[in-house]
Amino acid sequence: MTVLAGLVAPGFLSSGPVRVALALGGIVSLVSAPVGVLTVVRRQSFAGHALGDIGATGGAGAFLLGVSALWGFLASSAIAVGAFHVAGSRERRSRDIATGIVLGAALGVSALFLYLDANSTSTTGATMTVLFGSLFVVPPGTVPLVAGLGAVALVAVLVCFRPLLLAAVHPDVAAARGVRVRRVELGYLVALAVAVALSAMTIGAVLSTALLVGPSGAALRVTRRPGSAVALAAALGVVATFAGVLLAYDSYAWPPAQHGWPASFFVVVLLFVADLAAGLLAGRGRRRSARRRAG
């Protein structure tokens, strides 16, 4: 207990911004778990990365209009998801290049918006907030909105979860069983857009992939069963975001003085370490079972 008391700085749980940050982190982790598992199984981790980059444009635009960044993230990732859906089945080599060029244009527009933000409000914080997140400055009024959106996404993805999984692993079997692949895919894409927007709100647009595929990637290395993978991913996500918030809160006391370390940095590092640890664990398990079979 004394160790825990030493870790949790005084006033942590009674601080308003901390509560908002924890609520946001918890909701995002729950939504990202099933969406992330599907994303990893479908091998679309980089689509998630691209959505985050495009999300930056929306977030920066929302700052310019003076509305909540969440709306900007949501609008831009919805547009991008729609575009991916339309452009879905092209040759990989040319599609990757075209995607990269569109991403470049989107990032260029973000640069312009962020520059205009800095000029119109004479604050330079927008760059950091949009790209790398600032959990502690999220207005408390955002929490009900985030919870509502999260619930919609969760319902959408859970309804489509089994058919989508089947379509991802065995497309032919899914087609034979009469799964309407395009239609259930729409449910996944809606959930993906919301999950990316919420992750962008939590740890910043360009880092949002970490929260989307990090926990699920680690979970899927350890277990092959979809249900337990989702549960494990949700747990990992919650632990990483909560620990990230705690460490960021503590870091105000660390050098250099008066500079808190960003919460998103801790979240990303923790998820990276979790993925490495899961890889080691899985490797050892595989070796052991191989030895058992050989012996």
Added chain:
Amino acid sequence: MFASFMAGTWIAGSAVAVVAGVVGYFVVLRGETFAAHALPQGAFAGAAGAAVLGLSPVLGAGAFSLLGAVVIALLGRRGRHDVAAALALVLLLASGALFLGLSTSYAPEVFSLLFGQLLGVGLGDTPAIVAVSLACVLLAGALFRPLLAWSALGDASVVRGRRSAAVEAAFLVLLTLATTAAVPVVGAFLMFSLVSAPAAAVRLLARSPLVGVAGSVAVALGIVWASVALGYLTSWPIGFFVGAGGALSYGVARLVARVRS
């Protein structure tokens, strides 16, 4: 626009455009988008770290993109793990943000390293950028034929085994040098645009390698010069013009290619 304080920007910008055009040709031919996307983000972290220590951003960008290239080469041998690669990328970006957060110069530095800045290049960094660019172009010229075979034929190439590994290493070195030179000028996020858009646009219109390389260098130079000029006139960030110019040139090339066929 052509005042003496702009000399560094014009010289460094032109050098970077030439390098981006040359390296971009192989990137597009090979379809190697991952490395071209990942190395600049590593360079961002390095340049940010150098800013904390008070060193030249070119030095930091070089060290970190070299590290990134080694990691990519190792990952490539064992088969890439999608999630691990995405997480590693994000980790680099997050560390860059942390480094800049810890240094005294805060948001403006983040902005210029990510999106490029007109006056971000001091005259002090220009010789280093030009030297790195020159090394890159010479290396590409010396290894032109093996690189071409490796890029065009992919893994089924005639240069198999050890030879193929050596050519891939040379390609990563080229990309590292290009990234080192370009990130301090056009920014980590727009580097990919400048590398891939001109080459992709030219490839849609011309198939011959020499025309391809010369064409992408010309388009890249056009984009950079227009961006510097427009950036100077409007004082908008240079990254916006680079991103828009890249998309515009690629879009026009697609349109022309469609009309032709």
